[in-house]
Amino acid sequence: MNDVTSWLAEIGLPHLADKFVDAQIDFDTLALLSDQDLRELGVPMGPRRKLLAAIAALGSSARQPGGDRTPVERRQLTILVGDIVGSTEYASRLDPEDFSQLTQTFLSRCSGLARSHGGFVANYVGDALQVLFGFPAAEENDAERAIHLALDIVATVPQIETPDGSRLGVRIGVASGLVVVGDIEGAPAGISTVAFGYVPNLAHRLQAIAVPNGIYVDENTYQTTAGAFEYADVGGKTLKGFSGPIHICRALKPIARQYRFAGELQSTPLVGRKSELQAVGTLWDAVRADGNGRIALISGEPGIGKSRLLYEVGRSFPGSKALVAECAPAFTNSALFPFLRLLKQEVGITEDTPLPSERLRAALSASTVPLSISYPIFTRLLAVEPDYEPSRLAASEQEAAISQVFSDWLRQLASAGPLMFFVEDEQWIDPSSGKLLQTLAYGVAQFPVLLLVTSRESRTRAEFDKAVTVHLALERFSREEAGEFVHMSSGGHLSSGVVSTLLSKAEGVPLYLEELARSALMLAAHSSDPSETKAESDVAVPISLQSALMSRLDKLGAVKAVAQTAAVIGREFDLKTLAHVVGLSPSGSSHRSLSATGPVTPSLTACYRRPPRGHCSGTGGGSFMPCRQGDRGSPTEDGRGASRDPRPALP
Incomplete structure (x- = not known):
């Protein structure tokens, strides 16, 4: 069976075939669909639930015993373990069939969420599930995606109805590190993919001691995600099977950031990039002088400093309004992800916002598109009123309305003064956002906006290269610049031998220099003689870089x-x-x-x-x-x- 249309007919939903065809959804995309994606397609609640269950079943049936096995290999993983709070008590007071149904509902909901975040559901143990991030393919933000999943699970599980009317809770543990993982011969029935090492054991131990609806993470996970989430320090705990105390933090909520790595960027020195900053400043002066928009493409390899350059541009003109739309590898198939998140941030729509529909109506009223047309489209896209009647316009008409709304919104913001608009990591832009960005790029000359786009590629994915005013290709640091960067980052506390090792390993990539210097400082802090030769040879790849490097290999x-x-x-x-x-x-x-x-x-x-x-x-x-x-x-x-x-x- 290789036809999604036939599959929809088999599960009793043939009327959704046109929606799936218009959205270009194939079998490879099915496993990535989330509840939010189906909402964006205008699928009602009943069919949505049926679809998510069928997709979960399709995923489990795809890995049959005796089929192709994933080879066993060493990998850097982030592992999430989740379990129902008080499962033993539920089992003792509920009928076995009721408890079985409750457990299946819990696992099904959590598994669906895991797949929507790109996680790999490795196995179930009773009423607990284990989700791997970084397998079978790594992404640069594996640990961040694991924490986002954990927060979604904590928000979703209490909504599951229980037979006795009690409120369901969950405990979650997340740990990161090196494991051996793959499909193991002789594994228990139904469990083919197994991760060996201390990391899965640590995740289970963290889950076991977590408070109800708490997310406990280890030090490695915390260090990797500290700039993206707010944490509470739980302190050191002695866990069964581990010789020393394990430092634990509790994940609370995402940190609202205008710029990527904002906290880290403030603490690292700026070296070089003067000519690039001057080029952007010249464009900004031109925009303010004649009121016509300009576009700059900033390209370079991972870790070269594209985000840092945007941060410095924004900081150089503190009185100017700046919008930041971030593309992400986990959302390359989520329609309009960076633009919708930007709109919610600017309008002030959050989960706790009172009367979010009123804020949305106020924002949309500035457009030339009538509210009767725009509101049904955007209330579905932003899930402001999930039960609101969906738009009856054709997909192409909705697309045109969305483009006009965003164009009018930018024009309105720019009318109050010249506007900076940053689009980060354009190489990960989803197709719908790509079309919208292309439209905005070719129309930006009509009003005072400086559009700065960063990408790892030398050409834009959204195909608006002809509209680009300046292309800035960032290069690696020279050895002199790299030495200055390490000296400033370390405060001069590293020996010349260690610095030479860092320069050789990082070869001018600022991110590598920063992380290796931090690793060397930590190593020196635990050494009786920071200048000893051992420190030079022990500088290894920090956890923060492992996923990024493995991701490049997996591709x-x-x-x-x-x-x-x-x-x-x-x-x-x-x-x-x-x-x-x-x-x-x-x-x-x-x-x-x-x-x-x-x-x-x-x-x-x-x-x-x-x-x-x-x-x-x-x-x-x-x-x-x-x-x-x-x-x-x-x-x-x-x-x-x-x-x-x-x-x-x-x-």
Whole structure:
């Protein structure tokens, strides 16, 4: 069965086929659908529940015993464990069938939420569930997605009806770290994917001691997500099976941030980027002078400082209004996600907002689109009045109305004074937001708006490159700039040997420098002699970078194994050695795929550098050094020159 239309007919919902076709939903997309997505499609409550249950069943039936198994591997994971509060008491006072139904409802709701956040439901143990983030593929914000899921579960579970009318509660534990995970032969029935190591045990222990409707996290998870969520310090606790006290924090709620990493950005020094700031300042002066909009595309690899540049731009003009729309990898299939979240923030619509419909009506009334048309569309998109009658307009007409509303909204804000509009991580923009951004970009010249768009790609995903006024491609720090950055970040408390190690490992990437410096400072704080040689060799990849680096590897697909083998060979390698180890031809396509996707880049020096001791060489071989940003170019004449992208994890 490969037709969603046929599947909808089989579950008794054939009338929804047109909606799914218009939204371009295929079987790969089904597992990503959430209750909110179905609301946005205009699906009523009854069919929504039926769809979510059918999608959950479809996901569980897709992994049959004896099918393709996921290989066992070491991975950085964030693991969430959730359990019903007082499940033993429920089991003792409820009829077994009632308790079974209650447990199934709990697990079904939580599993649906987990899938909507991109989590992998590994198994159920009684009335507890375990969700993995970072498997089978990692994302840069695995830990953040786990905490968002935990908060959604805590908000949803009390709404589940119980047979005796009591209020259902949940306890959640979240832990992050290195595990061995995969499909294990001989695993218990119904449980094929197992994670081994201390992390799943720690998540279970944290869950067991959590207060009702509490979310307890370990230190690793806290360190990774502290800038995105508000926490309460629980303190050190002795947990069964762990030799020393475990420091625990309780997640409370997300932090409202105008800029990504706002807290971290304030505490790190600004090095370089003067010419880029000056270029943006020139554009801003032009916007204020003639009232015509301008667009700047700011591109660069992960961790290069795109968000920091936006933050500094906003801070350089404190009296100016700035809007920030953030795209996110977890919401690439959520229609209009960055724009709807921005609208809610600016209008002031939250879960606790009294009369949110009145705020929405006030915001929409500024548009030339009549409220009778715009309100039914936006009340569904923002879930302000879930039971409000949906719009009867065709999808194309609704799309046009949405574009006009946002255009009018920006124009109104700009009428009070020149406006800055930042769009972060455009490489992750969802299709609907891409169309809207394209419309806004080509119309921005009509009013005083400076549109700044950041992306990891050199061309816009929303295809408005012809409207871009200036393209700023950020490069890595020079060694002098990197040394200044480390000195300022560490306060000069690191030895010259450690600093040299950091500069070699990070190779000019500001984020790598920052995190490695922080890791080195922590290591030095626990050492009796911070300058000892051991500190130089012990600086490893911080937890905060592990998911980002693994995400880049996972996106390589089948070529990932080649990149991992290259990492084992060393920071310097030649294609002949690599091809011999993995059993591929040196002239094959694997190294070209690696070069195209980032981990391996051509080295212009490869043809004349002497190979290090222990490396194989041969006719036309050569050794291969990690490339600087400015060294990227064509491979050597025989096509064998390549080097891996700098990666702090590699020796």
